[in-house]
Amino acid sequence: MEARLRHAIPKPIFLALPPIAxxxxxxxxxxxxxxxxxxxxxxxxxxxxxxxxTFKGAREDLNGDGDTRDAFESGTxxxxxxxxxxxxxxxxxDIMDLGVKASLAGDAVVDxxxxxxxxxxxxxxxxxxxxxxxxxxxxLPVLFGIxxxxxxxxxxxxxxxxxxxxxxxxxxxxxGVFYGGSVGLRIAPTDRLAILPEINILERFDTEGAIIxxxxxxxxxxxxxDYRSEEDVAAQAPPPGPPIVQ
Numbered sequence: 261m262e263a264r265l266r267h268a269i270p271k272p273i274f275l276a277l278p279p280i281a282x283x284x285x286x287x288x289x290x291x292x293x294x295x296x297x298x299x300x301x302x303x304x305x306x307x308x309x310x311x312x313x314t315f316k317g318a319r320e321d322l323n324g325d326g327d328t329r330d331a332f333e334s335g336t337x338x339x340x341x342x343x344x345x346x347x348x349x350x351x352x353x354d355i356m357d358l359g360v361k362a363s364l365a366g367d368a369v370v371d372x373x374x375x376x377x378x379x380x381x382x383x384x385x386x387x388x389x390x391x392x393x394x395x396x397x398x399x400l401p402v403l404f405g406i407x408x409x410x411x412x413x414x415x416x417x418x419x420x421x422x423x424x425x426x427x428x429x430x431x432x433x434x435x436g437v438f439y440g441g442s443v444g445l446r447i448a449p450t451d452r453l454a455i456l457p458e459i460n461i462l463e464r465f466d467t468e469g470a471i472i473x474x475x476x477x478x479x480x481x482x483x484x485x486d487y488r489s490e491e492d493v494a495a496q497a498p499p500p501g502p503p504i505v506q
Contacts, residue, residue: 289345289363289391291475293456295415295446295485296385296405298375299351303483307347307456311365314472345475351483359389367393373403380489381407387417395425395435401442410487413446421462438462438471448487454479 293307345363352358355378361369371389383405391397401419408414419442423435444458456477463470 289361289365289367289369289473290399290401290419290421290442290460290462291345291458291473291477292359292361292369292371292387292389292401293347293444293458293475293477293479294349294359294371294373294387294403295413295444296373296375296383296387296403297378297407297413297485297487298353298355298357298373298385299349299483299485301351301353303481304348304350305479305481305483307349307477307479309345309347309456309475309477310342311345311363311473311475312342313365314474316468316470316472345477347477347479349483367391379407383407395423397421397423407487410489411448413487415442415444415446417442417444419462437465439465440470448484451484452480452482454484 289311291309291311293309299305343363343365345361345365347359347361349357349359355375357373359369359371359373361367361371363369369389369391371387373385373387375383375385377384383403385403385405387401387403389397389399389401391399399419399421401417404416406414406416419440421438421440423438425435440460440462442458442460444456446454446456448454456475456479458475458477460473460475461470462473
């Protein structure tokens with residue numbers, strides 16, 4: 261991964277686009293722009309966002325063939341542009357929702373979220389996902405949510421990720437087992453709009469290689485998760501109608 265970036269970035273952008281596009285088709289895009297709280301059943305949201313990538317690594321012969329040209333180069337490389345992405349999310353049940361993501365980085369991602377704990381101040385959910393691309397990834401993040409009121413939430417997501425490549429000789433740096441996590445915010449100025457900044461860090465177990473992803477998503481739709489307290493829900497409920505006289 262790093263070796264390709266090292267040669268691609270100094271060239272003009274139009275020459276760098278093809279190799280970088282091929283490279284990113286094998287990199288995980290973990291930004292899910294979600295919180296532990298599931299969407300109401302039958303409701304949905306749409307999220308559009310931008311993702312930005314940084315790669316870190318040290319040169320190492322990962323597959324033991326004596327050739328380090330397919331390994332990470334020492335140093336840190338940041339791509340000079342961002343990639344658009346779109347996420348559709350729908351509520352399947354009271355504690356389950358499904359997200360489908362498409363990114364111009366060259367990947368498609370599906371995640372299935374199951375909420376285990378829901379309270380006024382704390383939520384917890386499991387959100388396994390599968391990413392299909394040049395390298396396929398399976399991830400198991402655990403979402404911890406801190407709810408600071410109806411319009412502001414913080415999500416912490418430790419995760420394990422496994423990447424599998426068909427051609428191990430060319431994708432050693434970007435497949436294998438990763439560990440890491442993310443920090444995300446949800447800022448909701450209205451009940452149908454949310455701003456979702458997020459940063460993710462993934463590191464490999466067997467090398468110094470790391471992938472850092474920063475994303476900014478804007479979610480809109482009537483199916484936003486409901487963070488109202490039980491008292492607020494009761495207070496905002498419509499009054500009962502007049503009794504029916506027979």
